[in-house]
Amino acid sequence: MSFKVCVIGCGYMAMHYHGPAYVRYAAAHSDVVLAACCDIDEAKAAAFRARFGFARHDTDMAAMLDREQPDAVCLIAPEALTCALACQVLEMGYPLLMEKPPGRTVEEIDRMIAAAAASGAPNQVAFNRRYTPLVCALKRRLDGAALQHVRYDFTRVGRADADFSLTAIHGVDTARFLAGSDYCHIDFHYQPFPELGPTAANIFMDCTFASGATAHLDFCPLSGVVVERATVYARDHTYFLNLPIWDAFDAPGRLQHLERGALRLDVTGLGVPGGGGAPFVSNGFYAENAAFFDALRAGQRPAGDLRSARQSVAVAECIRERREAYCA
Numbered sequence: 551m552s553f554k555v556c557v558i559g560c561g562y563m564a565m566h567y568h569g570p571a572y573v574r575y576a577a578a579h580s581d582v583v584l585a586a587c588c589d590i591d592e593a594k595a596a597a598f599r600a601r602f603g604f605a606r607h608d609t610d611m612a613a614m615l616d617r618e619q620p621d622a623v624c625l626i627a628p629e630a631l632t633c634a635l636a637c638q639v640l641e642m643g644y645p646l647l648m649e650k651p652p653g654r655t656v657e658e659i660d661r662m663i664a665a666a667a668a669s670g671a672p673n674q675v676a677f678n679r680r681y682t683p684l685v686c687a688l689k690r691r692l693d694g695a696a697l698q699h700v701r702y703d704f705t706r707v708g709r710a711d712a713d714f715s716l717t718a719i720h721g722v723d724t725a726r727f728l729a730g731s732d733y734c735h736i737d738f739h740y741q742p743f744p745e746l747g748p749t750a751a752n753i754f755m756d757c758t759f760a761s762g763a764t765a766h767l768d769f770c771p772l773s774g775v776v777v778e779r780a781t782v783y784a785r786d787h788t789y790f791l792n793l794p795i796w797d798a799f800d801a802p803g804r805l806q807h808l809e810r811g812a813l814r815l816d817v818t819g820l821g822v823p824g825g826g827g828a829p830f831v832s833n834g835f836y837a838e839n840a841a842f843f844d845a846l847r848a849g850q851r852p853a854g855d856l857r858s859a860r861q862s863v864a865v866a867e868c869i870r871e872r873r874e875a876y877c878a
Contacts, residue, residue, distance in 0.1 A: 552583045553847055556618050558611050558635060559626035560589035560598035563649060567829065568626055569602040571836040575843060576603075582843070585618045611635065615642060622846055624839070625649065629716055633658040640665040645672040647842040647852075651719045651866060652859045659863045663856045674842045674852035675859040679724040679778075679793065681834035681841060683825040684803045687817070688782070688791050689728060691807060695784040700725050700765040703779045709771035710747035715869040718753060718769045721778065722869075723862040728782060731761035732861050736876040738868060746772060753869055760878070769869075775799050786810050794819045794832045802832055 555572060557564060564587075576582040588608040589595040595607035608614040615623070623639050625632065625648040633653045639646050640662065652675045653659035666673050679685050704721040711717065726733060741752040753769040776798035782789040787809050794803030803819035819825045819832050830836055838854075845852040861878070868876045 551581065553579070553581045553622070553843070554583045554585040554618055554620040555622050555624065555843070556585050556614060556620040557587040557598070557604070557624045557626065558589075558614075558639070559649075560587055560591075560594040560607075561626065561628075564626040565594075565598060565601070567833070567835040568624065568839065569598060570828065570830045571839040572624075573602050574836055575840055579843075579847075581847075585620055586614050588614045612638070612642075615639070615644060620644060622647065622843060624842075629654055633661060636662050637665040640669055640671045640673065643669040643671050645842075645846050645852075647674045647676055647839065649676045650678075650723075650859075651716055651863060652856055653863055654713075654716070654870075655867050656860065656864050659856060659860050663860070666856060672846060672851050673855050674838075674845075675854055675856060676835075676838050677720070677723050677727075677854065677859065677862075678834035678838050679720055680727050680854060681837035682793060682803075683822045683832065683834070683837065684791060684793060684805050684819050685724065685728070685834070686824070686837075687805055687822040688780075688789055691789065691815075692728065692730065692782065692784070695787060697729060697761070697763045697782065697784045699763060699783040700729055701781040702765065702767045703777065704767065704769045705773040705775055705777050706771040707773060707776055710743075710750040711771065712749050713870055714749070714751075714753070714769065714771050715866040717771075718869055719862055719866040721767055721769060722755075722865045723859070724778075724780070725757070725765050725767055726759075726862060728780060729759045729761065729763050729765065731759035731763065732878060733865060733876065734758045734760045734878050736865065736868070738872075738874055738876070740872060743772065755865075794829075796829055796833065801829075802827065 599607040755767040757765040792800040807815035
C-alpha cells in the first residue's frame, strides 16, 4: 500500500531544504510516493517537480488534493498565507505538516487548532530546531536534569526586518523546548536603532518558566555574525551548544557537556546520531519531515502539533507589538 505525499509551496525553503528531505525519505521507504506539488507560480511548481521527482505539478491546491487524496500534506508557504491555506487543508481532513510560524498571531493559530479539532486531522509544526541532531542530543542529556537557567544568543547580519518576530520565534521556541516547560513570565527590553529603520532593534527577554527555571534570550539582528548559541545550566552540569545555522559561522555545530569541571562530551554535528554535512540534515529539516511521515505511517499522532506551538506564537506576537511583559 502506497503512502502519498503532496507539497504546497515550491519556493526557496521548499527547493533548498524540504525537497532534498523528501527525496531522501522516499529513497529509504519503498511505499512512499511523491505524488504532486503545487504553487501559484507554475514555473516554480514545474521546476520543483522536475528536480525532486514528483509525479505531477499543479497551480490549484484544492484540485490537487481532490485528485491525489494524499496521506500527508506539507505546507511551505509565506507567513501571510499559512493560516488560510492550513485551515483549508485541515478542514478537508488531510494530515498536515506546516512550516513555522504556525500563524502570525494567537488568533490565527487558534483558528488552525479549531480546524484540526473539527476534522480530527493530525498535524505538526515544522520548528526545525526541535529536530536538529545537536539540539536533540542536548535534549536527551537534559532529561531528568535539575535545570536552572537557559541562555540563548541569536544573532543575524543586516536584518532590519519590518517584523523580526517571524524569525525570533525560532529562539523563543528552542529555549522553551530545551527547558521542557512553558514560559510563566517574560520581561521584554528593546534597544531601538531608528537610524537603521523604524523597526530596527535588539530584543532581550528575561524569562521564568513554569518549572521554576529561568532564561535570558538575546536577539541581535544587526550584528556581525549569524549564530545561535545556547548555554544551559543544571545542578553540577553545564552545556554549551553551537547550532549549525545554515552553513554559517558555527557549522557543523558543537555540543559540550561539563560535569563539576570535567569535560564529559565534546562532539560536532557530524558526530551525533542523525547528523550530517548537508544543511537540510544538520539543520533538522530531514528529521522533522521523517518524524511526521513515520508517525502517520505507524498510525500515530505526530508530536509537536499546533497546540504545542501556541505559546511560542503568543510570545512572538508580544515581540511584534513591542510589549513590555508576558504573563501566562
